[in-house]
Amino acid sequence: MxxxxxxxxxxxxxxxxxxxxxxxxxxxxxxxxxxxxxxxxxxxxxxxxxxxxxxxxxxxxxxxxxxxxxxxxxxxxxxxxxxxxxxxxxxxxxxxxxxxxxxxxxxxxxxxxxxxxxxQAATSSSISFGPITLDTAMRQAHAQTDKGQQPIELGPREWTVLEYLMLQAPKPAAKEKILAALTGWDKEITANAVEVYISRLRGKLDPHGVALRSIRGFGYRLELVSDADSEPSTA
Missing domain, CATH: 3.40.50.2300 (Response regulator)
Structure with missing residues (x-):
């Protein structure tokens, strides 16, 4: 946000x-x-x-x-x-x-x-995509597993990127929009920084069956692994 x-x-x-x-x-x-x-x-x-x-x-x-x-x-x-x-x-x-x-x-x-x-006309403080849920009130993320809810540790900017992606899902999110969500009006953050946070998020989401797919020339989209098997994520 x-x-x-x-x-x-x-x-x-x-x-x-x-x-x-x-x-x-x-x-x-x-x-x-x-x-x-x-x-x-x-x-x-x-x-x-x-x-x-x-x-x-x-x-x-x-x-x-x-x-x-x-x-x-x-x-x-x-x-x-x-x-x-x-x-x-x-x-x-x-x-x-x-x-x-x-x-x-x-x-x-x-x-x-x-x-x-x-x-946002939200009726809940939670945003969900597949097994992943963000509690925007408590600023906590977790994944639903066979053993119950498992916390996902996110840094502030990782949270910002994931929150934006989940609000856009299932539509893709433009890279420049993610960059705008990360940066301040008086502070430059490079496009490479977005790729760093995307890479970190992939490592935290992949074990829970959520893929972060790159859309060449545009940005990124969250997908369930069952939907993305034929199109693996690339940086």
């Missing part, structure tokens, strides 16, 4: 980005409303976290502009303003949720997960 963080306080933004990245999200950070509009024009995001007290264009104006421009991604407002009128105004301008500073990271993550589930 790719998030846009709009926060002008460098120290606070660094802490939030670190916490979100540690939870497996790809986070793009900008320090102004103007830069945020540039970012959403250039790329797509699954959700935005917006501070109200931004220079020039404040968070309310940014939220309203995004909605008027047709952007439907969930928007979570962060602010030091705790008056009822401020909260009502933020929601009326198009925000989906509102958190008052100071806040605890676990609550921010929980609210974010709830917004993402609602935006």
């Amino acid at each position: 790719r998030l846009l963080l709009v926060e002008d306080d460098v120290m606070l933004a660094s802490g939030i980005k670190l916490g979100l990245s540690g939870a497996g999200y790809a986070v793009d950070w900008v320090g102004s409303g103007e830069r945020a509009l540039e970012a959403v024009k250039a790329d797509s995001f699954d959700a935005a976290i917006v501070d109200l007290g931004l220079p020039k264009m404040d968070g309310l104006e940014l939220t309203q502009t995004l909605r008027k421009s047709g952007h439907s991604m969930p928007i979570l407002i962060l602010t030091a303003r705790d008056a009822l009128q401020d909260r009502v105004q933020g929601l009326d301008y198009g925000a989906d949720d509102y958190m008052v500073k100071p806040f605890e990271l676990p609550e921010l993550l929980a609210r974010l997960r709830a917004l993402l589930r609602r935006s």
